[in-house]
Amino acid sequence: MPRMKRHLAESINLGEFEQLVLITAMRLGNEAYSAAIQAEIEKRGGRPASVSAVYTTLERLEIKGLVRSRVGEPTPQRGGKRKKHYEVTPAGTRAVQDAYQLLKRMTKGMESMLEKAR
Numbered sequence: 584m585p586r587m588k589r590h591l592a593e594s595i596n597l598g599e600f601e602q603l604v605l606i607t608a609m610r611l612g613n614e615a616y617s618a619a620i621q622a623e624i625e626k627r628g629g630r631p632a633s634v635s636a637v638y639t640t641l642e643r644l645e646i647k648g649l650v651r652s653r654v655g656e657p658t659p660q661r662g663g664k665r666k667k668h669y670e671v672t673p674a675g676t677r678a679v680q681d682a683y684q685l686l687k688r689m690t691k692g693m694e695s696m697l698e699k700a701r
Contacts, residue, residue, distance in 0.1 A: 591698045591699055593686055595647060595649070600632075600640055601640055601643070602616045602679065602682050603628060603632075604637055604640045605649060605650070605671060605678065605679055606679055608620060608641075608650060608669050608670075608671050609679065613668065613670060615670070616655075616666045616669065617637045617638040617641060617667070618632050620637075620641070622686075623635065624637070636689060644669075644675065645669075647674075648672060649671065649672055649675035649678055650669045650670060650671055650672060651669070653667070653670070654667055654668075655667070655668050657662055
């Protein structure tokens with residue numbers, strides 16, 4: 584099988600919101616938990632996102648092996664409750680890279696057209 588076809592067959596297809604959650608978790612690093620991811624998507628992405636949608640997406644990404652979770656220490660700010668933190672796995676990083684490369688390939692040569700569309 585040619586390299587391109589084999590690579591695409593091995594890649595994980597992510598939905599748009601899965602991409603946003605995964606990219607945001609990468610950006611936040613150690614501070615990646617559902618409420619922080621939700622706030623960052625709204626702030627940086629300029630679109631609404633509910634904490635429950637983020638949490639559900641993180642669970643789905645964990646099942647796919649793209650993130651792993653750990654429970655942090657209890658905090659007084661949360662009334663002694665623990666936060667569930669997420670870390671992007673190497674497979675998650677590859678999935679974001681694949682999605683990014685696909686977008687670049689599909690839009691190559693369209694830069695001026697896309698800039699004019701603003």
